[in-house]
């Protein structure tokens with residue numbers, strides 16, 4: 001589904017160049033939920049923007065369905081970290097969710113149905129007429145997720161979507177993502193700096209190093225399909241996995257110094 | 258409801274006080290140049306007959322309308338083009354900076370030289386001053402669209418036209434409306450000035466004619482009419498502003 005082959009990106013900073021991502025290679029299979037975790041500033045956003053076709057790589061390439069990404073690939077949805085700013089304040093919630101559907105050749109009724117269904121899935125049923133700025137941060141992020149869901153993407157890219165919401169909302173949103181993923185059978189790449197979150201959500205966790213960033217480790221999360229905020233998180237298997245990820249990140253930080 | 262009444266009272270309060278002050282201060286005036294307000298108002302009905310409305314007021318308003326509409330279309334279209342095209346922006350930036358600094362009326366004699374003294378000249382004069390605030394504000398607004406919003410539009414492959422109409426223009430609309438408001442005020446001023454230079458009709462023409470024939474109360478009544486026209490246009494613009502930008506004002510009220 002998604003293949004990243006030797007991808008790298010340099011930024012030009014006053015005269016010199018800063019290597020944000022050195023060289024990364026990995027694959028994500030159809031229907032997988034993969035978490036990418038790494039310390040702040042290690043190039044997670046840079047990586048996601050290259051996969052989404054929003055930023056050209058300096059080296060290497062990303063492929064979606066075997067085709068090289070040279071612009072946003074069809075059938076891909078992105079949920080950004082800055083949820084509040086990714087919604088359009090001049091559109092009500094319904095219009096925000098509907099906008100990407102307008103070019104899909106659907107009838108008005110079909111679009112309405114998809115919007116209503118997506119809002120129901122994120123627990124915002126009937127909020128079509130509300131303005132985004134009347135909602136709390138967690139609700140705004142759910143609108144952004146509903147927009148992605150209504151679009152029915154094959155690949156969903158998420159960049160630290162819950163970094164700025166409170167703990168309880170965050171737990172709810174994590175369960176929502178797992179629920180949507182298993183229900184819709186889409187491929188999800190979920191970026192986070194939160195170790196617990198990466199283990200709780202993913203089937204696989206990719207750990208990035210500090211810049212210049214490479215792939216530090218790959219950890220399979222054998223927690224099974226049914227996860228529960230309380231039980232899963234308090235079990236010994238979870239503790240072992242999070243310790244493994246934690247060790248890799250610590251080593252990555254030291255390696256980067 | 259009480260709030261609305263209070264707002265309305267505040268809005269008409271100061272004008273009413275000024276009007277009363279003018280009335281009282283000028284009541285006993287025997288000065289030829291500053292007749293009592295009562296005399297001006299009495300003159301108003303005499304002067305602004307249906308014929309004058311048809312021959313002077315309507316042409317003025319029509320020229321203003323044409324000049325303003327052209328300014329809006331040209332200002333927004335060019336502003337979007339310049340703001341969205343990097344090399345064009347770099348190329349035009351110094352010129353735009355200069356144009357911002359030039360006071361609009363200085364161009365009047367120059368444009369008259371080239372455009373003659375017909376209606377076209379007057380519309381051109383209005384456009385020459387009004388287009389700048391719209392153009393400059395559109396450029397600034399289009400350039401300051403939230404990058405995440407552009408990323409969102411790109412990621413969902415909205416396409417050029419839809420991105421422009423549904424993302425870029427609405428995002429820039431508060432700035433564009435600000436520019437249009439400034440342009441309207443400039444447009445009214447330039448309309449009057451252009452009619453004072455060389456014209457056979459128009460509000461500015463009529464006022465200058467009264468002044469030259471020492472019909473001072475009539476002149477004052479013309480100035481009063483101009484003031485009312487300006488106030489009416491400003492009120493109309495506020496209605497437009499609230500209709501187009503209600504999301505913006507609401508959001509700001511909510512955040513405050």
Ligand SMILES: Nc1ncnc2c1ncn2[C@@H]1O[C@H](COP(=O)(O)OP(=O)(O)O)[C@@H](O)[C@H]1O
Pocket residue numbers: 011012013018020038039040041042043044045046047211
């Ligand atoms: N547009 C840019 N210009 C210059 N440097 C950038 C730019 N974007 C990101 N960087 C730098 O690249 C590195 C990685 O950034 P980013 O991908 O945002 O990391 P993360 O999302 O993991 O926090 C950081 O050091 C950041 O300062």
Ligand SMILES: [Mg+2]
Pocket residue numbers: 044045046081159160
């Ligand atoms: Mg980031």
